[in-house]
Every structure is written in C-alpha cells, then in structure tokens.
Amino acid sequence: MNNGKPNWWSRPSSAPEAARIPAPSPSGEGDGDFPLPAPQPPAAPEPPAATTPADAAPAGPEAVAPSVVLTKGEPRDREPAREQAQGPAPEAVPAPGEQAQPQAAAQPLHAPDEYRTPPYGEPGPWAPAPPVQRPPSSVPPQQGPVPPVPPQAHPQSQPHPQGPAPWGQYDPWGVGGPVLPPPPPPAKRSRKGLAVAGALVFALITGVVGGGIGAYVERNGGITTVELPQAAAEDTGRAPDSVAGIAASALPGVVTLHVKGSGSSGTGTGFVLDTRGHILTNNHVVDGARSSADISVTFSSGETARAKLVGKDTGYDLAVVQVTGVSGLKALPLGNSDNVRVGDPVVAIGAPFDLSNTVTSGIISAKERPITAGGEKGDGSDISYVDALQTDAPINPGNSGGPLLDSKARVIGINSAIRAAGGSGDGEGEGASQPGSIGLGFAIPINQGKRVAEELISTGRATHPVIGVSLDMQYNGDGARVGEKGKDGTASVTPGGPAAEAGLRPGDVITEVDGQRVHNGEELIVKIRAHRPGDRLELTLRRDGKELTKTLTLGSSQGT
Numbered sequence: 001m002n003n004g005k006p007n008w009w010s011r012p013s014s015a016p017e018a019a020r021i022p023a024p025s026p027s028g029e030g031d032g033d034f035p036l037p038a039p040q041p042p043a044a045p046e047p048p049a050a051t052t053p054a055d056a057a058p059a060g061p062e063a064v065a066p067s068v069v070l071t072k073g074e075p076r077d078r079e080p081a082r083e084q085a086q087g088p089a090p091e092a093v094p095a096p097g098e099q100a101q102p103q104a105a106a107q108p109l110h111a112p113d114e115y116r117t118p119p120y121g122e123p124g125p126w127a128p129a130p131p132v133q134r135p136p137s138s139v140p141p142q143q144g145p146v147p148p149v150p151p152q153a154h155p156q157s158q159p160h161p162q163g164p165a166p167w168g169q170y171d172p173w174g175v176g177g178p179v180l181p182p183p184p185p186p187a188k189r190s191r192k193g194l195a196v197a198g199a200l201v202f203a204l205i206t207g208v209v210g211g212g213i214g215a216y217v218e219r220n221g222g223i224t225t226v227e228l229p230q231a232a233a234e235d236t237g238r239a240p241d242s243v244a245g246i247a248a249s250a251l252p253g254v255v256t257l258h259v260k261g262s263g264s265s266g267t268g269t270g271f272v273l274d275t276r277g278h279i280l281t282n283n284h285v286v287d288g289a290r291s292s293a294d295i296s297v298t299f300s301s302g303e304t305a306r307a308k309l310v311g312k313d314t315g316y317d318l319a320v321v322q323v324t325g326v327s328g329l330k331a332l333p334l335g336n337s338d339n340v341r342v343g344d345p346v347v348a349i350g351a352p353f354d355l356s357n358t359v360t361s362g363i364i365s366a367k368e369r370p371i372t373a374g375g376e377k378g379d380g381s382d383i384s385y386v387d388a389l390q391t392d393a394p395i396n397p398g399n400s401g402g403p404l405l406d407s408k409a410r411v412i413g414i415n416s417a418i419r420a421a422g423g424s425g426d427g428e429g430e431g432a433s434q435p436g437s438i439g440l441g442f443a444i445p446i447n448q449g450k451r452v453a454e455e456l457i458s459t460g461r462a463t464h465p466v467i468g469v470s471l472d473m474q475y476n477g478d479g480a481r482v483g484e485k486g487k488d489g490t491a492s493v494t495p496g497g498p499a500a501e502a503g504l505r506p507g508d509v510i511t512e513v514d515g516q517r518v519h520n521g522e523e524l525i526v527k528i529r530a531h532r533p534g535d536r537l538e539l540t541l542r543r544d545g546k547e548l549t550k551t552l553t554l555g556s557s558q559g560t
Contacts, residue, residue: 241407246347247359249409251300253332254349254402255279256356257307257321259286261294269350269402270297270321271411272331273453277323280453281401282416283312283384284374286319297323300357311456315464315529317373317384317416318449320456332403335410337389337445340364345407346391348415348441350399362393362439368516370526371442373417385522387530388442389413395441404443413443451532465533465554468497469504471521479509479542480524502552505543512540528554 238244253272257279259265268285272278279297289295292308299305305323312319344364352358369390374382391404395415404413419442420435455462470486470493482499483492484506492506493499510518513527514537531537533556541548 240409243347243359243361246405246407246409247349250332250347250349250403250405251357251359253330254300254357256298256351256354257281257285257401258296258298259289259294261288261290264288267351267354267398268400269398269415271401271403272329273320273457274331275329277326277329278310278453278457279307279321279323280414280449281319281321282414283314283317283319285401286312286321295321297321298356299326311460311462313452313456313462314374314382315384316444316448316452316462317386318414318444318452318456318462320453332405333410334446334450335406335408335412337412337447340367340389340406340412340445342366346393346412347405347409348391348393348395348399348402349405350395350402350415352394352396352398354398358399360394362391362441364389365392365440366390368530369442370523371417372522372526384416385526385529386416386442386444387448387526388416389445391441391443392439393441394437394439396437397435399441412446414446414449415441415443417442445530448530461558463533463556463558465528465531465535466498466557467502467504467528467537467539467552468494468499468555471524473521475509475521477509478519479511480518480521481509482506498552498555502539502550504539504541504550504552507543508548509542510539511542511547514538515540 238248240246240249250271255270255272257268257270259268266285266288268281270279270281270285273280286295286309289309292306295307295309297305297307303326305326307321307323310320310322342364345361346364347359347361349357349359367389369388371386371388373384373386389404389412391413393404395418399415400417402415403411404415406412418435418437419440421438452462470483470490472481472483475481482504486492486494493504510524512518513524516527518524518527528537531554533554535554537552537554539550539552541550
C-alpha cells in the first residue's frame with residue numbers, strides 16, 4: 001500500500017519491490033545524522049522449520065542481505081567502513097534438501113523516501129523503546145526492603161544505565177518486578193490544632209518564666225540593685241524652743257532612780273538641783289529605801305552612782321537625795337509656775353516602765369487642780385495634797401519625780417500622778433496599779449517644790465502652812481466645814497492659832513480662799529498648802545445662813 005509515506009515494515013521486500021528501490025546516495029545529502037547502534041553479535045542459527053512457499057525467502061541471486069539501520073546523526077558515507085569493521089555478512093544457510101543458490105548482489109530493500117529513512121534489512125533486532133517519561137512527582141520511600149529483580153537476558157535488549165534514576169524505563173522484553181501499591185497519602189494535620197498547641201506551649205513557657213522572674217524580684221527586691229533617694233546630710237542642730245532642742249538641753253540633768261528595800265523595788269525619775277549633787281524626786285519613789293545602799297542613780301551618760309536620802313515630806317510628796325564623787329553635773333534651771341498659762345507647750349522627761357530618757361510633749365491642760373495621792377496607810381498620814389498643773393503630755397509609771405519643762409527648757413513642775421481610766425486613785429506608787437497614760441497627768445508646781453526642796457536640804461524637814469482648825473472630812477455639802485471637835489476630843493479651833501485670831505468658829509463653812517471656790521475639805525488643804533507660812537489669806541465663809549469674810553495670816557507646822 002503506497003500512500004506517499006515511508007514503509008516502516010521490518011520484513012524484507014520481494015525481489016521486484018527491492019529492485020524498484022533506488023540505492024541510497026553515497027553522499028548522504030539531506031539525511032539526518034543518526035548514530036549507528038552498537039554492533040550486535042551474530043544470532044545463533046535456528047533449527048530448520050517447515051515453511052510455506054509464501055513465507056520462504058528466495059534463495060538465489062535475488063536474496064538480499066539484511067539491511068543496516070542508521071541512526072540519526074551518522075552520515076551515510078560511513079556505512080562501508082562500518083561494514084568492513086563488522087566483516088562480511090553471514091551467508092544464508094540452505095534448508096535441508098535444498099541446493100545452495102549463488103548469492104546475488106546486495107540491493108536496497110526500500111526506495112529512498114522523502115524523510116531520508118535508512119533502509120531496513122531482514123527481520124532483525126528491534127531498537128529498545130525510549131525511556132518512558134512520567135509526570136514529575138515525589139517518589140515515595142519504600143515501606144520495606146524490596147528484593148532486587150535479576151535482569152532478564154534478551155538477545156536484542158540494550159543495557160540499561162546503572163544507578164537509581166528518578167524516572168522508570170520501559171523494557172518490552174524485561175520481566176516486570178512486583179508492583180507495589182501506591183503509599184497512602186500522608187495524614188493532614190489540622191492547622192487549627194497546631195495553632196492551639198503552639199499557643200498552649202507559649203503560654204506555659206511564659207507563665208514559668210514570669211513566675212521565676214516574679215519570685216526572684218520578690219525575694220531580692222528587684223532584678224538590679226535598688227538605690228532609693230535619700231536626703232543629704234544636713235545640720236542636726238535644732239531651735240532651742242523646739243522639742244528636740246529642749247530635750248537636748250535638759251537630758252544631761254535628768255537621772256533614773258532604782259530603789260530596793262522593804263521587799264520591793266521601784267523605778268522613778270529625778271533631776272539635778274545643783275552642782276553639789278542634790279537631786280529632787282517624789283517621796284513615793286524613795287519611800288521604801290532604808291539606807292543609801294538601796295538607792296542607785298543612773299545619769300543620761302550611763303554613769304551610775306549611789307545616793308543618800310537627804311530629806312522627804314509625805315504631805316508634799318517630795319524628797320531630796322544626793323550623790324557624791326560625780327563630776328560634770330548639770331543642774332536644770334527652775335522656772336516660775338505662776339507664769340504658766342493653760343495651753344503653753346510642755347515637755348516631760350522620765351523613765352516610764354524603766355525606759356530611761358523618754359521624752360514626751362504636750363500642753364498645760366489646766367492649773368490649780370486639787371489632787372490627793374497616797375493614803376495606803378489608812379490613817380491619812382501618807383496622803384499628799386497637791387495644787388497641781390494638769391498636762392496631756394504622756395506620763396506613765398516611772399515618770400514620777402521627772403521634770404515638766406516649758407519652752408525654754410526650764411522646770412515648771414514635778415511629774416507626780418496620773419488619772420487612770422476606771423481607777424479612783426491619783427497616785428502611782430508601788431501600791432497602786434500600773435495603769436497607762438490617758439492624757440491626764442499631774443505635776444507639783446515648781447514654786448511649791450522649790451520651797452520644800454530648800455527646806456529639806458537645809459533642815460531635812462519641810463514646814464506646812466496651817467490655819468489652826470480641824471475639818472469635818474465627812475461633810476457632804478458645798479465647801480469645807482469646821483468640825484465641832486478636833487482629834488482626840490480637843491477643840492476644833494486651836495486656841496491662839498490663826499483661825500481663832502480671825503474669829504472662826506466650829507460649824508463655819510468656808511466656801512472661798514482668795515476668791516477661789518472651795519467645794520470640800522481636801523480642796524481647802526490644797527489651797528492653803530499652795531502658800532508659804534506667813535502669807536495672808538482672805539476667807540469667805542457661811543455662818544447661820546449669812547456670808548462672812550475673814551482675813552488671817554498662815555501659821556507653820558512641822559511636816560513629816
């Protein structure tokens with residue numbers, strides 16, 4: 001069948017058809033350059049087989065040699081050289097019973113075609129098919145070791161290149177290896193799950209790191225060294241009228257007393273009166289001492305010395321002790337309690353609960369507060385009558401005998417008593433309970449303390465001003481009533497005394513002293529002892545419903 005295309009049959013053509021095919025051009029013009037395949041060894045002779053006349057090849061001069069296949073890129077003029085290198089073509093072997101025919105000259109089997117296709121000869125080896133081009137895809141790894149497939153020998157197969165190749169090759173004569181099923185597609189992980197897991201891991205790491213940093217900062221106060229702002233050093237001096245200035249001026253003259261005796265001990269305060277070592281304090285502070293060995297004095301510098309009792313007075317609750325062999329004593333200056341006004345600032349220094357050199361401050365809350373202290377003996381001989389200064393500066397047990405200072409660091413009072421919450425007593429001696437300050441402290445005015453101290457230092461005893469009457473301490477009316485009879489049945493008005501000379505009688509009720517109201521007998525005693533013996537007083541009294549005024553001069557009695 002001739003349709004204008006080259007014949008691609010590989011069987012030899014008949015003699016007439018081969019004669020019509022012209023010989024190829026020796027120059028090889030227009031032919032494609034095809035490389036020749038590598039020379040193949042001659043095939044082994046096949047055993048004779050019965051053939052039909054139609055299939056038998058002509059044996060004689062018309063027999064043709066097998067055609068030579070040219071590959072692209074090799075010129076035709078190189079064919080004789082290749083034929084010489086390969087040697088003469090093998091002769092046809094006659095079938096049994098046939099005579100050998102003379103070999104005819106080799107003729108081309110096919111006529112040249114327009115595509116310059118090389119001629120084909122006898123049925124011969126087929127060229128191996130080109131490698132199969134597969135679409136690019138990742139080659140999944142084998143799930144297990146695959147036993148190698150031994151290569152199948154084939155006379156017409158071409159050797160395959162060694163080594164793994166990403167592309168498979170098609171071998172029509174090879175025996176295919178085991179077909180592996182395609183691997184299952186990898187499981188796709190949810191991106192949302194991965195994001196959640198990453199967030200949880202990040203949160204955990206952040207929490208651990210943050211907790212560690214927080215613990216370190218809490219224990220060490222920060223990651224770096226902390227330097228806080230601070231004021232620079234400055235002058236430590238204070239104004240003389242400030243609390244600090246007053247304390248700095250007065251502390252060297254304040255002492256702490258420790259007293260042992262009568263099976264008890266106590267702590268109080270005192271202050272230096274002069275350079276000879278006289279110290280003023282309360283009577284209830286040193287009342288238990290039997291000798292000088294029982295009184296120990298400690299100065300603000302820490303120096304300690306023994307002190308002896310110079311004198312004491314129960315009625316005024318004052319006492320004087322003296323130390324010897326101590327140098328550098330600083331006496332505190334004394335003020336004038338008559339100049340004090342309510343609201344003036346004051347500073348108290350003492351040893352509350354044995355805390356020596358304690359400084360507190362406040363104001364003068366009131367003046368001329370009649371208070372009584374003591375009375376533990378029951379006969380009234382230890383009762384103190386004080387026309388006191390009231391202050392809200394904190395005073396506690398141990399402050400007794402300490403100074404109450406004004407704004408110029410001058411002593412204006414001796415701290416002696418406090419009013420305790422829920423208590424009925426005013427004293428703070430050893431027999432009293434140990435209450436704390438509620439802002440009601442009382443001090444003996446320094447004018448009274450000065451006179452008593454001078455007498456104690458001079459004579460060892462103090463004098464009391466008197467009017468020469470016995471009072472009815474059971475009277476419940478307003479004022480101080482003169483009793484009908486005195487102690488031990490004697491006259492209530494001492495004959496020849498100040499009251500008798502002024503014209504007072506038993507039963508008179510005294511209501512005022514120098515114009516100040518008197519509500520009971522204790523207040524009358526306090527008002528009288530606030531003066532010196534020899535002072536003139538004006539008394540207002542009530543007799544038989546009438547109000548009378550009497551003037552008298554105070555007498556003197558020896559104190560105990």
